[in-house]
Structures are given as C-alpha cells and as structure tokens.
Amino acid sequence: MFKSKLLFLAAGIFSFIHAEAQQKGRIKYLSKPLISTIYTADPSAHVFNGKIYIYPSHDIDAGIPENDNGDHFAMRDYHILSLDHINGKATDNGVALDIKDIPWAGRQLWAPDAAYKNGTYFLYFPVKNNEDIFQIGVATAKTPAGPFKAKKNPIPGSYSIDPAVFTDDDGSTYMYFGGIWGGQLQRWKNGSFDANGSKTDLQQDKSPAINCRVVKLKSNMLEFDGKVHDAVITDSAGHPLLGGDHDRRFFEGSWMHKYRGKYYFTYSTGDTHFLAYAIGKSPMGPFIYAGHFMQPVQGWTTHHSIIKFKGKWYIFYHDVELSGKTYLRNVKMTELHHNADGTLQMINTFSVEK
Ligand code: FUB
Numbered sequence: 001m002f003k004s005k006l007l008f009l010a011a012g013i014f015s016f017i018h019a020e021a022q023q024k025g026r027i028k029y030l031s032k033p034l035i036s037t038i039y040t041a042d043p044s045a046h047v048f049n050g051k052i053y054i055y056p057s058h059d060i061d062a063g064i065p066e067n068d069n070g071d072h073f074a075m076r077d078y079h080i081l082s083l084d085h086i087n088g089k090a091t092d093n094g095v096a097l098d099i100k101d102i103p104w105a106g107r108q109l110w111a112p113d114a115a116y117k118n119g120t121y122f123l124y125f126p127v128k129n130n131e132d133i134f135q136i137g138v139a140t141a142k143t144p145a146g147p148f149k150a151k152k153n154p155i156p157g158s159y160s161i162d163p164a165v166f167t168d169d170d171g172s173t174y175m176y177f178g179g180i181w182g183g184q185l186q187r188w189k190n191g192s193f194d195a196n197g198s199k200t201d202l203q204q205d206k207s208p209a210i211n212c213r214v215v216k217l218k219s220n221m222l223e224f225d226g227k228v229h230d231a232v233i234t235d236s237a238g239h240p241l242l243g244g245d246h247d248r249r250f251f252e253g254s255w256m257h258k259y260r261g262k263y264y265f266t267y268s269t270g271d272t273h274f275l276a277y278a279i280g281k282s283p284m285g286p287f288i289y290a291g292h293f294m295q296p297v298q299g300w301t302t303h304h305s306i307i308k309f310k311g312k313w314y315i316f317y318h319d320v321e322l323s324g325k326t327y328l329r330n331v332k333m334t335e336l337h338h339n340a341d342g343t344l345q346m347i348n349t350f351s352v353e354k
Contacts (some may be wrong), residue, residue: 026353027298033322033330034090035081041329042111042253042303043081043316044164048121048144052309054081054090054316055114055123059328068200070182072327075109076100078125080145081331086309096146097123097139103152104137106130110183111253111303115165115173115221116144122221123148124175126161126183133193134184136163136177138222157215157224159193160185164305165217166256166283173217174283175224176231178210179252180270186210191228205244209233212254212267214284231265232286233278241289246272248289253303256283257313259338263287268302275302275317277344293336293344300326306336313338319349 034040039059046053055078062074077098081090099105105127112125123139123146136158139148161183164176178185180201187197202210211230218225233241233250241249251270256263263280265287273296278287296302299320306315315336318329337345 027321028351028353029319029321029332030347030349031332031334033332034083035092036322036330037092038079039323039328040079040081040331041301041318042162043318043331043333044111044113044255044305045307045314045316045333046114046116046144047307047309048116051144052083052086052307053114053144054083054331055112056081056318056331057109057111057329061325061328066326068181070108073108073110073182078109078112078123078146078148082145086312086314086333093145096141097125097148097150099127102127102137102139102150104129104135104154106132108134110134111162113163113165113305114144115167117167117173117219117221120221121146121148122165124155124163124165126163126177129154133159134161135159136161136175151222155223157191157228159188159191160213162252162254162303164255166258168258168283172283173221174214174256175217176212176214176254176256176265178212178250178254180210181251183252185213202243205242207243208240209243209245209249211240212250212265229284231284233265233289234286235289238286246270247274247292248276253301255305257306257308259313260342262342264306264344266293266304266306268304270302273297273300273302275304275347279342290343292346294347294349297349299329301329315347317349 040056042057044055064072066072110126135154139150141148161179167173214231215228216225253268255266266277274292275294280287297319304317313336322330
C-alpha cells in the first residue's frame with residue numbers, strides 16, 4: 001500500500017512537471033487530441049462500413065478526490081466518435097448509452113469496446129453494480145454509433161473491467177478482460193469475489209503475476225462460451241512473469257491484434273505506465289513477453305487499441321494534454337509500425353524541449 005502511494009505521488013510529481021513544461025510551451029506532442037469539446041479516454045477503435053468508430057470512456061469532473069482505487073473516474077455515459085478518414089475531423093455522435101438506462105448499474109462506466117455480427121452492433125462495458133463490484137455488460141444497436149440498449153443483467157460469469165473483443169479469421173470471437181487495483185481483478189479467485197481482498201497490489205512479488213482473462217463468446221455475442229482462462233504471459237524461457245515485475249506484468253487495458261498469423265496481446269503495465277506486448281500462437285495464449293512499445297504518456301493511465309485501416313496500422317491512445325488532470329483525458333491516434341522481424345517500433349507521444 002505504502003509502495004503504491006509512493007508510485008501515485010511520483011506520478012503526481014511527473015504530471016506536475018509536465019504541466020509546468022506545457023505552460024511554458026516546451027512540450028511537443030506527437031499527435032493532437034481527436035476531439036476537444038468533451039474529455040475522452042480508453043479509445044477502442046474499429047472499422048465499420050469503411051469508417052473508423054472510436055468507443056471511448058467519457059471523462060467528467062465528478063468532484064471525487066483521486067485515489068488508488070480510481071474513484072475519481074466516475075463516468076456516467078458513453079459518446080461514440082467517428083472519423084471518415086485519417087487526419088479527418090472526429091464527429092461526436094452524442095450520448096450512445098447513459099448509466100441511468102443500465103438496469104443493474106451502480107457507478108463508474110469505464111473503458112468499453114464494441115463488435116459487429118449479423119446486422120447488430122454490440123457495446124461491451126464495465127460498470128460497478130449496486131454492491132460496488134465491477135461486472136461487464138452488453139448493449140446492442142442497429143448502427144455503429146447507437147444509441148445502444150443495455151441488456152437487463154451483466155454477462156453471466158463476467159467480472160472486473162476493460163473488455164476487449166477480438167474476432168479471429170475463423171469467425172470465433174474472444175473477450176479479454178480484467179484490470180488490477182481499482183479494476184478489482186486481484187479480488188477474484190476461482191470465480192468468487194473476496195470482499196476483504198487487497199484494494200491494490202497483492203504484495204506477492206515472487207508469485208506469478210495476476211493474468212488478464214480470456215474467454216470465447218457464444219455466437220449470440222451475449223454470453224461466455226465455456227470457461228474463463230488466464231491469458232498467461234511468460235518470459236522467453238516459458239516462466240510466467242512475476243507479480244513484482246511491475247515493468248512487464250499485466251495491469252489493465254488489454255487489446256488483441258493479429259499480424260502475420262501471430263496473436264499480439266498488448267496491455268498497460270499500469271503503475272509503471274508503459275504499453276507492452278507479448279506474442280502467442282493462439283488467441284488464448286500463452287503469450288511470450290516481447291517488450292514495451294509505448295513510453296509513458298502524460299497522465300497516469302495508459303490505454304490503447306490497434307486497428308488496420310486502408311493497409312496501415314494505427315494505435316489509438318489517450319493523454320492529458322487538454323486538462324493536465326489524470327482523470328480528464330483526451331484520445332489521440334498515430335501510426336503503428338511493425339518491424340520486418342515482427343517486433344513493434346517504440347512510440348514516444350511527447351518530447352520536452354530544452
Ligand atoms: O477509464 C477508467 C480506467 O482507467 C480504465 O478502465 C482503465 O483502463 C484506465 O484507463
């Protein structure tokens with residue numbers, strides 16, 4: 001706990017220094033915010049009908065003090081953004097789903113994702129239920145920007161946060177989900193929630209790290225098809241990464257893309273603020289850790305998605321250029337490059353001029 005407080009403080013100092021530099025015009029950003037009329041974060045991008053649709057969190061200032069539990073991320077609705085072309089103007093398509101229209105929701109609409117199948121668009125979203133436990137819900141619409149109608153109950157067997165939905169070439173769809181600390185993943189064991197479990201780190205540095213979860217979806221896209229598995233990340237010798245390996249272990253914000261027949265599992269390392277990747281031969285893993293591919297952004301959280309559009313790869317991410325506040329973020333995008341050997345090129349989202 002003390003360690004996490006220290007890290008939190010360090011992140012605060014980091015943000016402060018960068019806010020100062022920004023004020024003096026010394027920060028040069030790689031990309032511009034896609035939209036500045038509302039605060040947006042956690043962008044899950046998809047190509048539907050030849051257009052890019054971005055499913056972000058909608059950040060608001062709810063007046064809740066910052067803590068390691070993420071209580072200050074108290075979002076209440078979703079707005080979907082669309083882009084006709086790269087470098088085009090992003091359109092805010094208005095409220096797509098409001099927390100008051102989700103029958104089982106309590107508070108905190110966090111990072112969503114979306115998928116399409118057989119004429120229906122699916123919006124997957126994490127929100128705390130009335131017992132303050134995160135679960136994952138689903139809502140449907142006939143158009144990619146909604147409005148979406150939420151199902152009466154969360155997806156049975158779902159828990160924690162940050163759903164990311166990937167459909168493989170054979171039509172099978174998988175959901176990756178989970179996040180530690182405020183995302184509560186460390187409190188779930190064998191499908192049960194430990195109400196007295198650790199709120200942040202497990203303090204088990206020498207044990208295997210907590211894994212992101214992966215599960216196949218049924219063809220109706222509304223239910224899990226069978227058991228939830230661990231998306232295990234190993235080192236090159238096949239040993240699972242350890243809980244104390246904060247620079248490399250999974251924290252939250254997973255994504256999956258397939259490149260030259262291999263499965264690239266990408267994720268945030270959370271308290272060390274990197275985007276990292278691990279490569280596997282199956283969508284279920286295991287994935288072999290391959291490195292970092294994005295340096296820390298300005299802000300605390302790091303969350304991304306990756307798409308291929310008109311033959312090029314793009315990454316969507318967020319930082320806090322517009323507000324300088326960790327909980328009022330803005331989404332951005334830039335090109336992502338795979339090297340000839342399949343590794344990902346490192347991205348630096350800003351530089352500070354001397
Ligand atoms: O936006 C709230 C949470 O912050 C997300 O669910 C995490 O991935 C982090 O970005």
